[in-house]
Amino acid sequence: MKLCTRKICFDILNTADVTSNHERIIDKHKNFTDLNSRDKAFVKVLILTFFRWNRSIEKIINKYSKKKSEKKIINILRIAVTQILFMRTADYSAVNISVSLSKKFGSSVSRFVNAILRQVCRDKQEILKSLKREENIPDWIFKNWKKNFSSNSAVKFAHQSLKEPFLDIKVKKEFFKKKNWSKLLNGKPLFGELIRKNNSGLIEELPFFSAGYWWIQSAASTIPVTIIENYFKKGSPKVLEIGSAPGGKTLQLCENNFDVTAVEISKKRAVKLKENLSRTKFNVKLINEDFNKWKSRQKYDCVLIDAPCSGSGVINKQPDILYFKRKLNLENLISRQEKLLKKSLRFLRKNGLLVYSVCSLISEESKDIIYKILENNKDFSLLKLDGKLINNIQVKIIDGMIYSTPTCYQNKGGMDGFFVSCIIKGEKN
Ligand SMILES: C[S@@+](CC[C@H](N)C(=O)[O-])C[C@H]1O[C@@H](n2cnc3c(N)ncnc32)[C@H](O)[C@@H]1O
Structure with missing residues (x-):
């Protein structure tokens, strides 16, 4: 099952350059729709985490791989490096699954993938320490933030932009004081009638969704x-x-x-x-x-x-x-x-x-x-x-x-x- 989620991520990345919208490429993927909600969430988190960090990941792959590889092999490395550095996947699992994915390209490719990923695992702490988050933000955006706010603020905006977002829920005014929404929705109050929670699980399954007592709206x-x-x-x-x-x-x-x-x-x-x-x-x-x-x-x-x-x-x-x-x-x-x-x-x-x-x-x-x-x-x-x-x-x-x-x-x-x-x-x- 795990190989299946990574294989879907791999297929998604192989088509990602030609379209312009993650919802289109993920939600419309023929095998994605058949996944259970947990695996769907995993695929989304992996792809979006890769998008957020893709420029840093590219640099790391280039540093370790030296030779130019075809796009599909790079995509296998991208999926693994994303997991090793930015997700909770165990290193051995990220490496093994990616090596399995690479086997169809021949034994020399799978040895190459294995060697690079093991090196990334060994250097993981050092790589994480030297990451520059702002290198992931396109220049035109970063410069504009710097000009309008300050260099320090621009760096902070970049840091925040690479984090997993929270989910903000706006409760109807008439119901806000009538229930303990923080407890019900497993979140924390922000201001007004807003509850902020981790963005996990199915929104439709949260209490009082069908009753229409609240909706998703960022603060x-x-x-x-x-x-x-x-x-x-x-x-x-x-x-x-x-x-x-x-x-x-x-x-x-x-x-x-x-x-x-x-x-x-x-x-x-x-x-x-x-x-x-x-x-x-x-x-x-x-x-x-x-x-x-x-x-x-x-x-x-x-x-x-x-x-x-x-x-x-x-x-x-x-x-x-x-x-x-x-x-x-x-x-x-x-x-x-x-x-x-x-x-x-x-x-x-x-x-x-x-x-x-x-x-x-x-x-x-x-x-x-x-x-x-x-x-x-x-x-x-x-x-x-x-x-x-x-x-x-x-x-x-x-x-x-x-x-x-x-x-x-x-x-x-x-x-x-x-x-x-x-x-x-x-x-x-
Ligand atoms: C930022 S989104 C709106 C989000 C929405 N106000 C909300 O709070 O959920 C901008 C919207 O403008 C719509 N839009 C863009 N050009 C438009 C036009 N010429 N006439 C009407 N709607 C337009 C887009 O389809 C999109 O749904």
Whole structure:
């Protein structure tokens, strides 16, 4: 059975260079779907751990192997080195299974694999001590973190980005005080109605999942709706939400009884959103359409844009960006973000509030885009955010804009890299 999980990892890595999304290559693998939940979790952890550390692993393999090998042999080594250095697999098991996998390439290949892996096992402590975590972060991201925060912060962000992520669970307000959620979900309270737990096992099997008493939502991503709640303390604003699926923020808007219109371009993601709405027994007007083509004369008290972005703030959850060689087209993302922002302005009523968020700390897709929109639209102004609007949770506030970073709540596992900024139609009060 163990050989089977490693064989599936091996097959997955052999196809990984041509696609760009770990969910597609793992979940769609024909033998993966037949695994039990424990083995599925193992395969995912192994592949994602390899993606996170792939640049360091490449260096180590190159150092020990000297000669150039074909990609399939390198993939066998990658799977073994990932386990030896970064997982709890016993060294002998990682080596033996990889040597078995290599036998079909001939005895000289399996001797070569065996020799390298035994050397890595012998030098393990020394290798671990000399690892530079930041070498795994693409230069353009690391430099941007350094420029916007500091060298020290960038190194800390890199360290946090390579860790296994926690799972944050947002409990419905009405049920939060009624049960001991930390005990029920085997986690710890973070802030608000959030419980943080280890990301293991099947989410669907956790208590009160089917009853819809909670949903998955990262701590950082609760910030935009917390701002909306505090800004519209009284009343029930009409909110237009752009880029809604899978729906963490939509559900949070719904639990406040806001009147929500949710726009989502992707059919597949809209299905996920509908499932989440039905499980939690909430209702919205869902528009499964490209917002750029959507026509309406309605005005809204609030527009929330959770824009498509580089995802560079959630590397620990989506480490694809560290592995796939396809260069991320940042220019294209920025122009999509700008287009959404520009169009959304026309739906705001006078004094209405626009909330813009991205799970990225890269300046071009966060503050720069906001300044550009303000520069070109003089009847809109920046609402300078302060601690009060976010219930004084731990974040960085720079020039009235919010940055949650992996060093916020660091002793509790950190936060996603997440940016939030607000614009008001008209003069600020
Ligand atoms: C960051 S994700 C949203 C996450 C979501 N707000 C949540 O909290 O679960 C961005 C979403 O924007 C959607 N999107 C991208 N371009 C869009 C467009 N032109 N119109 C509507 N939705 C769009 C994407 O399909 C994606 O689901």
